[in-house]
Amino acid sequence: xxxxxxxxxxxxxxxxxxxxxxxxxxxxxxxxxxxxxxxxxxxxxxxxxxxxxxxxxxxxxxxxxxxxxxxxxxxxxxxxxxxxxxxxxxxxxxxxxxxxxxxxxxxxxxxxxxxxxxxxxxxxxxxxxxxxxxxxxxxxxxxxxxxxxxxxxxxxxxxxxxxxxxxxxxxxxxxxxxxxxxxxxxxxxxxxxxxxxxxxxx
Numbered sequence: 001x002x003x004x005x006x007x008x009x010x011x012x013x014x015x016x017x018x019x020x021x022x023x024x025x026x027x028x029x030x031x032x033x034x035x036x037x038x039x040x041x042x043x044x045x046x047x048x049x050x051x052x053x054x055x056x057x058x059x060x061x062x063x064x065x066x067x068x069x070x071x072x073x074x075x076x077x078x079x080x081x082x083x084x085x086x087x088x089x090x091x092x093x094x095x096x097x098x099x100x101x102x103x104x105x106x107x108x109x110x111x112x113x114x115x116x117x118x119x120x121x122x123x124x125x126x127x128x129x130x131x132x133x134x135x136x137x138x139x140x141x142x143x144x145x146x147x148x149x150x151x152x153x154x155x156x157x158x159x160x161x162x163x164x165x166x167x168x169x170x171x172x173x174x175x176x177x178x179x180x181x182x183x184x185x186x187x188x189x190x191x192x193x194x195x196x197x198x199x200x201x202x
Contacts (some may be wrong), residue, residue: 004133008011017132020171036069043127050125053129057107057108060130061169092120166186
């Protein structure tokens with residue numbers, strides 16, 4: 001576990017990104033299988049009908065086994081899609097099996113934009129989020145672009161809105177002792193790694 005108290009956010013991001021990128025391809029594949037085992041039979045995943053997740057980038061733990069499990073069980077899967085304008089926004093768009101993906105301006109694969117297949121985040125059941133770092137208190141350190149924070153900003157204004165359930169996905173090596181959260185940071189319900197669950201305190 002990394003101690004974060006003496007590191008700035010940019011320095012902490014660099015250290016954590018280096019740690020996950022240092023994993024070998026075999027370690028990444030094993031982590032993806034272990035993540036699948038942690039989540040696929042969990043009641044939260046089994047009950048969810050509309051699930052948003054991501055495609056791995058920059059050493060992120062790979063949730064694609066979960067995507068395939070969701071499709072096999074008749075669930076609808078969504079991916080984040082960057083908005084044309086404003087450029088700081090993103091939407092969640094339905095992904096169909098076999099759909100061709102394109103690279104967005106951040107070089108991340110996503111479906112071609114189609115507003116008819118996009119869904120408001122508060123109508124999703126489960127949001128499986130990438131992260132750079134996490135702590136046991138529900139803190140999440142992202143890449144710094146703020147896309148998820150802006151997409152979920154309604155949770156700050158409407159605290160009674162509980163959807164979607166927010167679960168971070170990470171390698172165990174991305175855990176830190178404690179993150180200093182900004183006012184706009186939305187806490188996670190839990191973080192799941194290849195080694196287990198970390199539920200935030202109620």
